[in-house]
Amino acid sequence: xxxxxxxSPAEVVADICDGxxxxxxxxxxAGSPIELIHALIDLGAKNLTVVNxxxxxxxxGLAALIENRQVSKMICSFPRTANSTVFPDLxxxxxxxxxxxxxxxxAERIRAGxxxxxxxxxxxxxGTELAEGKEIRNFEGRDYVLEYGLKSDFALIKCEQADxxxxxxxxxxxxxxxxxxxMAAETTIAQAGACVEAxxxxxxVIITPGLFVNRIxxxxxPARESRLVAEGRRYP
Amino acid sequence: xxxxxxxSPAEVVADICDGxxxxxxxxxxAGSPIELIHALIDLGAKNLTVVNxxxxxxxxGLAALIENRQVSKMICSFPRTANSTVFPDLxxxxxxxxxxxxxxxxAERIRAGxxxxxxxxxxxxxGTELAEGKEIRNFEGRDYVLEYGLKSDFALIKCEQADxxxxxxxxxxxxxxxxxxxMAAETTIAQAGACVEAxxxxxxVIITPGLFVNRIxxxxxPARESRLVAEGRRYP
Amino acid sequence: MSTQSNxxxxxxxxxxxxxxxxxxxxxxxxxxxxxxxxxxxxxxQYVPEGREVIYHTENGLLGMGEAPAPxxxxxxxxxxxxxxxxxxxxxxxxxxxxxxxxxxxxHIDICVLGAMQVAENGDLANWSTGAKDAIPAVGxxxxxxxxxxxxxxxxxxxxxxxxxxxxxxxxxxxxxxKVVKRIYTDLAVIDISTDGFKLIELAPxxxxxxxxxxxxxxxxxxxx
Amino acid sequence: MSTQSNxxxxxxxxxxxxxxxxxxxxxxxxxxxxxxxxxxxxxxQYVPEGREVIYHTENGLLGMGEAPAPxxxxxxxxxxxxxxxxxxxxxxxxxxxxxxxxxxxxHIDICVLGAMQVAENGDLANWSTGAKDAIPAVGxxxxxxxxxxxxxxxxxxxxxxxxxxxxxxxxxxxxxxKVVKRIYTDLAVIDISTDGFKLIELAPxxxxxxxxxxxxxxxxxxxx
Numbered sequence: 071x072x073x074x075x076x077x078s079p080a081e082v083v084a085d086i087c088d089g090x091x092x093x094x095x096x097x098x099x100a101g102s103p104i105e106l107i108h109a110l111i112d113l114g115a116k117n118l119t120v121v122n123x124x125x126x127x128x129x130x131g132l133a134a135l136i137e138n139r140q141v142s143k144m145i146c147s148f149p150r151t152a153n154s155t156v157f158p159d160l161x162x163x164x165x166x167x168x169x170x171x172x173x174x175x176x177a178e179r180i181r182a183g184x185x186x187x188x189x190x191x192x193x194x195x196x197g198t199e200l201a202e203g204k205e206i207r208n209f210e211g212r213d214y215v216l217e218y219g220l221k222s223d224f225a226l227i228k229c230e231q232a233d234x235x236x237x238x239x240x241x242x243x244x245x246x247x248x249x250x251x252x253m254a255a256e257t258t259i260a261q262a263g264a265c266v267e268a269x270x271x272x273x274x275v276i277i278t279p280g281l282f283v284n285r286i287x288x289x290x291x292p293a294r295e296s297r298l299v300a301e302g303r304r305y306p
Numbered sequence: 307x308x309x310x311x312x313x314s315p316a317e318v319v320a321d322i323c324d325g326x327x328x329x330x331x332x333x334x335x336a337g338s339p340i341e342l343i344h345a346l347i348d349l350g351a352k353n354l355t356v357v358n359x360x361x362x363x364x365x366x367g368l369a370a371l372i373e374n375r376q377v378s379k380m381i382c383s384f385p386r387t388a389n390s391t392v393f394p395d396l397x398x399x400x401x402x403x404x405x406x407x408x409x410x411x412x413a414e415r416i417r418a419g420x421x422x423x424x425x426x427x428x429x430x431x432x433g434t435e436l437a438e439g440k441e442i443r444n445f446e447g448r449d450y451v452l453e454y455g456l457k458s459d460f461a462l463i464k465c466e467q468a469d470x471x472x473x474x475x476x477x478x479x480x481x482x483x484x485x486x487x488x489m490a491a492e493t494t495i496a497q498a499g500a501c502v503e504a505x506x507x508x509x510x511v512i513i514t515p516g517l518f519v520n521r522i523x524x525x526x527x528p529a530r531e532s533r534l535v536a537e538g539r540r541y542p
Numbered sequence: 543m544s545t546q547s548n549x550x551x552x553x554x555x556x557x558x559x560x561x562x563x564x565x566x567x568x569x570x571x572x573x574x575x576x577x578x579x580x581x582x583x584x585x586x587q588y589v590p591e592g593r594e595v596i597y598h599t600e601n602g603l604l605g606m607g608e609a610p611a612p613x614x615x616x617x618x619x620x621x622x623x624x625x626x627x628x629x630x631x632x633x634x635x636x637x638x639x640x641x642x643x644x645x646x647x648x649h650i651d652i653c654v655l656g657a658m659q660v661a662e663n664g665d666l667a668n669w670s671t672g673a674k675d676a677i678p679a680v681g682x683x684x685x686x687x688x689x690x691x692x693x694x695x696x697x698x699x700x701x702x703x704x705x706x707x708x709x710x711x712x713x714x715x716x717x718x719x720k721v722v723k724r725i726y727t728d729l730a731v732i733d734i735s736t737d738g739f740k741l742i743e744l745a746p747x748x749x750x751x752x753x754x755x756x757x758x759x760x761x762x763x764x765x766x
Numbered sequence: 767m768s769t770q771s772n773x774x775x776x777x778x779x780x781x782x783x784x785x786x787x788x789x790x791x792x793x794x795x796x797x798x799x800x801x802x803x804x805x806x807x808x809x810x811q812y813v814p815e816g817r818e819v820i821y822h823t824e825n826g827l828l829g830m831g832e833a834p835a836p837x838x839x840x841x842x843x844x845x846x847x848x849x850x851x852x853x854x855x856x857x858x859x860x861x862x863x864x865x866x867x868x869x870x871x872x873h874i875d876i877c878v879l880g881a882m883q884v885a886e887n888g889d890l891a892n893w894s895t896g897a898k899d900a901i902p903a904v905g906x907x908x909x910x911x912x913x914x915x916x917x918x919x920x921x922x923x924x925x926x927x928x929x930x931x932x933x934x935x936x937x938x939x940x941x942x943x944k945v946v947k948r949i950y951t952d953l954a955v956i957d958i959s960t961d962g963f964k965l966i967e968l969a970p971x972x973x974x975x976x977x978x979x980x981x982x983x984x985x986x987x988x989x990x
Contacts, residue, residue, distance in 0.1 A: 072796045072818045097601045097638075098624040099617060123638075148681040151624065158677045170678050173600065174642030174685030178421070181639040185414070185863075186870030186913055188445035190426035193688040194646060197665075197719035200680065209424035209454075218445075235820070235829075235856045239510065242635055243602045244618035249637040253871060269855025274475065275511040276858035277637070279828045281798045281820065281873050294617060308572045308594045333825045333862075334848040335841060384905040387848065394901045406902050409824065410866030410909030417863040421639075422646030422689055429912040430870060433889075433943035436904065471596070471605075471632045478859055479826045480842035485861040489647060505631025512634035513861070515604045517574045517596065517649050530841060 073234045074286050075265055079109035082259045082285040086115045086224055093121040093180065093255055094132060095227035095248035098151065099295035101240070103228040103261045104131045106287075108305050110226070111135055117142045121180070121222060123173060123247060125149040125157035128299030133157070134306075141166060145220070147173035153299050172200065175217055177250060182219035184253025184282075189218045225255030228292065229278070232262035233269075236283030237276045245277065252282040261289040309470045310522050311501055315345035318495045318521040322351045322460055329357040329416065329491055330368060331463035331484035334387065335531035337476070339464040339497045340367045342523075344541050346462070347371055353378045357416070357458060359409060359483060361385040361393035364535030369393070370542075377402060381456070383409035389535050408436065411453055413486060418455035420489025420518075425454045461491030464528065465514070468498035469505075472519030473512045481513065488518040497525040554747035555728045561696050563588040564743075565654055565726045568694065569595055576600065576645070576686060578655035579623040581696045585654050598650055600682045602641045605633025622682065645682070646689040653690035655683070657697040657725070659712040662738035662759040664722040666695065667714035680717075687718035699727035699756050706758030708732065708739055729753050733764065740764035778971035779952045785920050787812040788967075789878055789950045792918065793819055800824065800869070800910060802879035803847040805920045809878050822874055824906045826865045829857025846906065869906070870913040877914035879907070881921040881949070883936040886962035886983040888946040890919065891938035904941075911942035923951035923980050930982030932956065932963055953977050957988065964988035 076082045083106060086092065092110075096102030111134055118141050125144055126132030133156040135141055149157050149168060160166040171179065172194050182190055191214035195201045205216040227248035229238040238260055240248060252258040265288050298305075312318045319342060322328065328346075332338030347370055354377050361380055362368030369392040371377055385393050385404060396402040407415065408430050418426055427450035431437045441452040463484035465474040474496055476484060488494040501524050534541075556564060558581050566588035569575060576598045577583050586608075589595050597606040599621040606621060607628035615626045629635075644650055659667040669683045670676065687693050700706055708725065724742075725732045730753045731743040740762040741753060754761045780788060782805050790812035793799060800822045801807050810832075813819050821830040823845040830845060831852035839850045853859075868874055883891040893907045894900065911917055924930055932949065948966075949956045954977045955967040964986040965977060978985045 072820070098620065100601070100620050100624075101618070148679045150677045150679050161677055162675060168678070170680060172680050172684040173638075173682040174646050174689070177638035177642045178423070178646070181867075182426070184871045184873075185867035186872060187414070187426050187428060188448075188450055189443075190418070190423050192423060192646065194685045196688065198684060198716045200684065207425075212424075214424055233856055237856060237858055240635075242510075242616065242619040242629070243599075243621075245635055245637050246602050247638045250639045253867060253873070267855075271856075271858075272511075273827075273829070273853055273857040273859050274478075275508075279858040279860060279868075280856070281822070281828060281868060296617060308596070334844065336825070336844050336848075337842070384903045386901045386903050397901055398899060404902070406904060408904050408908040409862075409906040410870050410913070413862035413866045414870070417643075420647045420649075421643035422648060428870065430909045432912065434908060434940045436908065469632055473632060473634055476859075478840065478843040478853070479823075479845075481859055481861050482826050483862045486863045489643060489649070503631075507632075507634075509603075509605070509629055509633040509635050515634040515636060515644075516632070517598070517604060517644060532841060 074236045074284060075234055076285055076287045079105045079261065079287055080112065082287050083109045083113055086110060086113060088115050089117045090115060090224055091119040091222040093222045093225040093251040095246065095251050097123050097243065097246040101228050101244035101246050101248055102131055102295055103226045104293050104295055105289045106226040106259060106261050107131050107135050111138050111306060116140050119143040119145065121145045121220065123147050124151050125154055127151055127153035127295065129156065129304040130298040131295050134304065136160065136166065143167040143169065145169040145171060147171055147176050170200065177247065179217055179220040180247065180254045181250045183221040184250060187219050189216055191215065192217055220254060222255045223257065225251040225258040227251055227258065227260050229260050230263050231266055231271065232260055232286045233266050233271055235268055236280035236286060237271050238278035238283060239271060239275060240277055249278045252278045258283045259285045261287050261292065263290060264288060310472045310520060311470055312521050312523045315341045315497065315523055316348065318523050319345045319349055322346060322349060324351050325353045326351060326460060327355040327458040329458040329461040329487040331482065331487050333359050333479065333482040337464050337480035337482050337484055338367055338531055339462045340529050340531055341525045342462040342495060342497050343367050343371055347374050347542055350376065352376050355379040355381065357381045357456065359383050360387050361390055363387055363389035363531065365392065365540040366534040367531050370540065372396065372402065379403035379405065381405040381407060383407055383412050406436065413483065415453055415456040416483065416486045416490045419457040420486060423455050425452055427451065428453055456490060458491045459493065461487040461494040463487055463494065463496050465496050466499050467507060468496055468501050468522045469503065469507055471504055472516035472522060473507050474514035474519060475507060475511060476513055485514045488514045493520045494518055495521045497523050497528065499526060500524060552747055556745040559584060561726050561728060564731060565694055565696055566590065568724065569593065569652060573651045574598055574649065576650050576653045576690060580656050582654040582656060598644060600641050600645060602636050602638060603629060603633060605630045642685055645685050648689055648691055650690045652692045652694060653686045654694045654696060655686065657695045657707060658714050659707050659709050660695055660722050660725055661709055661711045664720040664734040665712050666717045666722050667712040669717050670715045672715045683717050687721040692723050693721050695722050695725045697725065697727055699729045706756055709758035729756065735762065735764065737762055776971055780969040783808060785950050785952060788955060789918055789920050792948065793817065793876060797875040798822055798873065800874050800877045800914060804880045806878035806880060822868060824865050824869060826860050826862060827853060827857060829854045866909055869909050872913055872915055874914045876916045876918060877910045878918045878920060879910065881919045881931060882938050883931050883933050884919055884946050884949055885933055885935045888944040888958040889936050890941045890946050891936040893941050894939045896939045907941050911945040916947050917945050919946050919949045921949065921951055923953045930980055933982035953980065959986065959988065961986055
């Protein structure tokens with residue numbers, strides 16, 4: 071029987087090694103798998119490359135993972151947001167690397183990684199410094215830049231509901247990067263607000279089919295990053 | 307007010323001109339917009355390039371459009387199926403052109419066309435005659451072939467329900483190519499089993515958001531191609 | 543020069559609300575629109591009655607509605623600026639690749655953005671000052687300008703230091719090349735034409751020479 | 767030589783059902799599997815009890831179930847062979863690009879296909895005879911062999927005319943290069959190894975020399 075459910079965040083992240091590339095879902099706090107990130111902090115894996123749209127805020131979640139010096143490189147589109155000081159401080163002293171990618175190119179690169187496309191052309195960033203050193207090619211009179219598919223060892227994502235097969239549905243704009251990260255990762259780990267029986271999710275509305283998901287852990291009442299930040303909380 | 311609903315199949319296809327490229331949804335009969343195709347036969351536009359996985363069966367729907375000599379070129383992955391004689395007969399006497407594309411490459415090319423990707427690399431067809439004359443490039447030790455995004459002037463698709471904004475949901479495996487064709491066409495025309503009020507479709511389960519759809523016509527009780535074929539029916 | 547309207551004086555120029563209001567006149571009925579953070583967000587308040595406009599936010603929502611009523615906020619329903627929003631009846635959610643397929647595939651009609659500089663050929667700089675010690679952050683700006691059919695800019699005509707923001711060529715790092723169609727400033731509405739900046743309309747109390755003097759490149763008078 | 771089992775004679779070789787049954791032994795618990803049209807479709811009937819396998823059909827369904835009961839057929843719920851099927855509890859529907867992202871992105875574990883020819887380096891020909899007057903049709907075959915992690919082939923060892931289908935190099939147009947891992951024929955189970963065809967298992971009543979004589983390339987005895 072296929073059953074991808076595990077009991078604790080600690081179990082599902084236990085094999086994340088030093089040097090791994092990890093995609094982390096979420097756009098700001100919406101969709102951020104904060105309990106999985108905290109389990110990764112507890113685990114202590116270092117020298118990680120992390121793919122996320124941002125770099126977290128305050129001193130919890132992704133920001134705390136960075137503050138704990140576990141991340142050597144961020145691949146993201148917008149590394150500074152409100153209440154975001156951890157990454158900027160480390161970046162300015164040269165202690166963390168940044169690969170800045172336009173948000174749509176980041177999304178498309180992740181999808182390409184998951185879909186078996188090693189590289190594709192896009193008009194985004196042509197003529198800007200983010201295209202410097204990249205291959206430019208003209209199709210039908212317009213210039214495009216070559217961008218590469220992006221894969222990872224792990225994806226940590228958050229969803230609304232899951233079943234034992236790993237079928238997932240999301241909540242509103244908390245969906246964001248998670249479905250494509252689930253496609254692009256060798257091992258996809260989801261924290262779910264609830265686990266339901268196989269067949270309870272309408273097959274027409276499943277956003278992430280189970281073959282993209284390897285492990286599920288139920289976190290029925292996830293912490294809200296913005297509340298923790300407002301309260302000045304730190305992790306650990 | 308945005309209202310993309312029209313009263314008849316004849317109205318929604320009225321501006322399809324000779325020489326147009328038309329994507330037609332469906333995989334065999336599942337998802338085939340047969341009433342829209344028949345309206346296109348009534349209209350009589352000629353010299354069309356049609357993108358579809360197959361070439362229709364019997365003497366109705368897509369097969370009838372071909373038999374009526376309105377199609378000069380088919381772009382498809384599998385042009386011969388059970389009860390399919392119209393295309394094979396014309397092809398063998400050199401009266402219709404064929405661009406044969408692997409099914410996944412076809413799907414990815416259509417999605418790319420809709421997503422602003424002019425070209426991408428894929429491992430599919432490398433080393434085969436379908437890659438002859440195409441650019442081959444090695445990424446990380448593996449060869450890939452360059453394939454181009456595919457766009458069209460029109461898409462004719464079938465869906466289960468629509469609202470006035472053009473939001474669409476589909477039925478089971480009748481979904482197939484329609485969501486990506488809706489993205490890739492300049493003008494997307496959908497026949498819907500039913501039109502519902504805006505807001506009746508759950509925003510979490512809409513498969514094709516309305517901005518990809520231009521015109522909707524309700525066909526509450528669409529003909530079933532296989533039945534028409536079994537009955538030996540012809541259109542017109 | 544004050545560009546604020548004042549009930550005791552004759553109005554000179556447009557304020558932020560008025561710039562947004564003027565831009566809103568150019569949002570057509572049925573348009574799919576993406577609004578940048580800042581003044582562009584205000585456009586939604588001024589779209590003329592009788593026009594139905596659908597707002598896209600790149601983090602995965604088509605049919606963005608107003609700010610939520612107190613007590614109705616949902617931290618998982620936010621916009622690209624990470625503010626909590628609502629969804630209209632007829633909205634749809636989707637993932638990031640699909641959302642940017644809408645942008646990059648040319649399916650959004652209009653995007654209204656802010657600017658640091660606009661060049662007379664339509665080049666836009668609005669993501670980075672290029673300062674060595676700055677943390678670079680681009681977000682979706684380069685995708686929007688490369689993919690959306692029509693790019694409108696709302697910006698003060700000059701910087702706080704009085705430097706022109708409409709220039710011959712951008713000194714700041716570019717967001718995109720030849721992408722801007724029209725600029726709404728506190729002084730005027732200016733199109734990017736094949737001949738460069740072309741004045742279309744003056745704000746109240748502003749004359750052509752004033753705009754020309756504050757523009758860092760040639761300005762054509764395109765008023766008909 | 768008859769390869770049909772017969773209750774009156776000693777069994778010689780495997781019939782179609784037995785070939786499918788033997789292949790099914792190699793479908794592991796929890797596998798995501800795509801089955802080609804023809805004999806491969808029969809594999810589903812023979813997966814050993816206790817293994818849960820999820821079937822993918824490239825026209826947009828993960829979790830394909832059995833044929834529908836009479837009266838339960840739905841012409842909009844079909845498989846890649848356009849036969850009506852059912853969906854298991856826990857199934858999911860998706861569009862064609864997502865479906866082929868599963869295939870091309872390496873997310874399907876096993877694909878079982880038929881063959882015209884398999885070369886000793888794993889090249890597969892199964893889509894075209896290359897005949898000038900044939901209507902070429904490829905479907906998803908090239909995507910499957912390029913993308914699925916493990917490709918198994920079920921085929922008669924020789925053509926009806928007695929020609930070997932396991933050859934030094936394919937004379938028919940290729941479906942993919944170096945893609946086949948294992949072949950189940952009426953005579954034997956044969957792996958593609960770095961040294962070419964390697965016999966793993968013989969069908970009942972078949973000896974090594976018989977298989978070697980009917981194989982169009984060098985055959986290594988890999989039985990342990």
